[in-house]
Amino acid sequence: MPRLLWSLLRAMPGTLLSAILFSVLAAVPLAVMPLAIGRAIDAAVGGPGGSGPGATSGPGLWTWIGVILALGAVQASGVGLSEFYSSRAWLLAATRTQRAVLAHAARVGAALPGKIRTGEVVAVGSSDIYQIGNLFEIIGRATGSLVAFGVIAVALLNSSPLLGVVVLVGVPLATAGVAPLLGPLRRRTEAHREQVSAATSMAADIVSGLRVLRGIGGERRFADRFAETSQRVRRAGVAAGRIDSWLSGIEVLLPGLVTVGVTWLGARLALAGDISVGQLVAYYGVSAYLVIPVSIATEAAHKVSEGAVAGQRVLGILRLRPVLTSPADPVALPPGALGLTDPGNGLDCRPGVLTVVVPAGPADQLADRLGRYVDSPVRAGWGTHTVPLADADLAEVRRRILLAHNQDVLFSGALADEVSQGETAHGGTGHGGSLGLDTVLWAADATDVVDGLPAGAREQLTEQGRRLSGGQRQRLMLARALAADPDVLVLEEPTSAVDAHTEARIAQRVARLRRGRTTVVISHSPLWAAVADRKENL
Numbered sequence: 001m002p003r004l005l006w007s008l009l010r011a012m013p014g015t016l017l018s019a020i021l022f023s024v025l026a027a028v029p030l031a032v033m034p035l036a037i038g039r040a041i042d043a044a045v046g047g048p049g050g051s052g053p054g055a056t057s058g059p060g061l062w063t064w065i066g067v068i069l070a071l072g073a074v075q076a077s078g079v080g081l082s083e084f085y086s087s088r089a090w091l092l093a094a095t096r097t098q099r100a101v102l103a104h105a106a107r108v109g110a111a112l113p114g115k116i117r118t119g120e121v122v123a124v125g126s127s128d129i130y131q132i133g134n135l136f137e138i139i140g141r142a143t144g145s146l147v148a149f150g151v152i153a154v155a156l157l158n159s160s161p162l163l164g165v166v167v168l169v170g171v172p173l174a175t176a177g178v179a180p181l182l183g184p185l186r187r188r189t190e191a192h193r194e195q196v197s198a199a200t201s202m203a204a205d206i207v208s209g210l211r212v213l214r215g216i217g218g219e220r221r222f223a224d225r226f227a228e229t230s231q232r233v234r235r236a237g238v239a240a241g242r243i244d245s246w247l248s249g250i251e252v253l254l255p256g257l258v259t260v261g262v263t264w265l266g267a268r269l270a271l272a273g274d275i276s277v278g279q280l281v282a283y284y285g286v287s288a289y290l291v292i293p294v295s296i297a298t299e300a301a302h303k304v305s306e307g308a309v310a311g312q313r314v315l316g317i318l319r320l321r322p323v324l325t326s327p328a329d330p331v332a333l334p335p336g337a338l339g340l341t342d343p344g345n346g347l348d349c350r351p352g353v354l355t356v357v358v359p360a361g362p363a364d365q366l367a368d369r370l371g372r373y374v375d376s377p378v379r380a381g382w383g384t385h386t387v388p389l390a391d392a393d394l395a396e397v398r399r400r401i402l403l404a405h406n407q408d409v410l411f412s413g414a415l416a417d418e419v420s421q422g423e424t425a426h427g428g429t430g431h432g433g434s435l436g437l438d439t440v441l442w443a444a445d446a447t448d449v450v451d452g453l454p455a456g457a458r459e460q461l462t463e464q465g466r467r468l469s470g471g472q473r474q475r476l477m478l479a480r481a482l483a484a485d486p487d488v489l490v491l492e493e494p495t496s497a498v499d500a501h502t503e504a505r506i507a508q509r510v511a512r513l514r515r516g517r518t519t520v521v522i523s524h525s526p527l528w529a530a531v532a533d534r535k536e537n538l
Contacts, residue, residue, distance in 0.1 A: 008136065012092045019085035019140030026078030027144035029071040030292075031152050034285025036071060040064035042278030086140045094133035097314060098125055104318050110373055111323040116316070122200045124317060128310035135307030142300040145293035152286055160275060163283055166262055167290065174254035174294050184243050189309050192236035199229045244302065251298035255291045262287035324372065330393035333400060334381040338488050338518055340370055340401075341386065342378045345538050351382045353533035354511050354519040360538045363522045364405060367492040370520060371403030380488070401488040404481035406496060410465035410473055415450065416457040419480045435485050435513075443509040444479035445502050446472070470497040475506070482510070488518040495525065507531045 043061040059067075101124050105112055112121075149171065157164030203226065266283040269275045275283075337351035349355040349370075359366045369376040372389040379386040380401070389397055410418055416437055437457060441447045449472045453459035465473045474497045481489060494510075495503040504527045510519070511531040521528050529535050 022081035023140035023144030027148035029075035031148035038278035038282025090137035131310035170258035356532035402486035446475035
């Protein structure tokens with residue numbers, strides 16, 4: 001947790017310093033305003049620095065009015081700028097945490113679902129980043145309140161040591177009064193966060209299998225399960241909220257008692273003639289103001305507690321390590337066309353040709369070997385100039401060898417953007433992803449899919465393309481893989497969800513489009529074997 005906080009602090013020092021500076025300018029004038037008002041009253045009715053009967057020398061009424069107006073102007077400016085920079089700190093902390101989590105999740109890659117629940121990642125983006133942002137947002141206001149409290153304490157000690165001591169002792173005690181509730185609050189917040197994660201995971205599973213659930217009539221049963229889970233989330237939230245309500249009450253009660261004590265003591269001193277009427281008003285105003293720093297201190301303690309829970313969840317994701325990493329001293333893959341050979345099973349996919357592989361076992365396992373998603377002895381190159389994929393930089397392998405799994409998914413967004421996004425992610429070294437949208441849609445026989453949508457290529461796809469049929473999704477995913485135009489394209493059962501006529505057209509068009517480039521199709525279909533340059537049986 002400290003390392004995460006330190007990395008975020010280093011990323012925005014200017015914003016945090018500005019938030020602290022302007023929070024001080026907002027808090028200090030408001031804190032000393034009662035003292036200036038008290039002096040103005042004394043200047044009006046007589047007393048130390050007053051202009052009435054028995055008044056002593058000092059600034060006059062109009063001088064103190066000017067001071068009050070100046071304090072108000074500074075305080076108003078400070079509030080506006082403090083809100084701006086505190087909100088900016090919140091936004092930067094939240095977005096940078098989110099980006100760090102997403103970037104690391106992408107680095108962990110396909111191993112992520114086996115290491116953590118889907119709901120954990122979703123809950124970080126939908127809840128935890130806001131708690132971390134709140135932690136940074138409160139820094140400026142808490143610092144400003146602390147400085148203002150110090151200024152008030154010094155002023156009261158100089159004016160009335162007794163009242164100064166009461167404030168110096170009473171306010172810290174009032175603030176410390178919330179400490180016993182922080183432990184239970186954190187535990188209940190953690191329990192609530194765990195229930196939220198479980199509910200999010202269940203919701204993701206239900207949505208992804210909604211079509212199947214409808215087909216077997218299971219919607220009602222899963223709706224009941226989700227309702228039960230939602231009630232557990234509600235009960236955990238109520239339990240945390242109950243402690244939170246106690247905190248809210250105590251943050252008003254304890255400083256209120258300090259205010260009552262200061263007011264009572266100040267009234268006794270005023271009756272005894274030890275302080276003036278203006279000083280009595282000032283001390284009451286100051287003691288009433290002390291509700292604000294105590295409230296902010298309580299809020300800060302609450303946000304620190306929630307931020308600590310959220311930070312631990314974020315660190316849980318950031319501690320995950322990918323199954324595969326690049327070697328310390330990677331070897332560059334040979335330039336130009338690449339072939340793939342697998343000494344483990346004798347597979348030989350030559351560069352620049354379309355090879356159809358009929359696997360003896362599961363197709364996805366062979367595809368993972370060729371794309372280096374598992375450790376294997378697969379080599380890239382040709383002839384005597386080959387390099388083990390395990391010795392190459394993983395980023396270069398991903399850039400030059402694209403594996404299109406049959407289990408891949410479509411993301412939400414415009415169809416044209418979804419299909420062409422692979423161009424920038426996996427552009428090959430020799431061709432640079434130069435294939436246009438119309439070309440890849442034609443090759444994947446997906447032009448009719450686009451033509452049948454109301455907005456055509458600008459149609460907004462839902463997550464995983466759920467409004468499309470299985471065959472339509474598969475053709476669009478094939479078009480996305482073709483648009484990347486990599487040096488080596490590995491396709492795993494790319495036409496398993498389409499009819500034979502469509503599959504024949506796709507096989508012929510892909511063979512034509514990829515002529516001269518290395519293409520490996522793992523399939524049992526004789527239609528792919530009919531257009532292949534080479535066929536391998538394992």
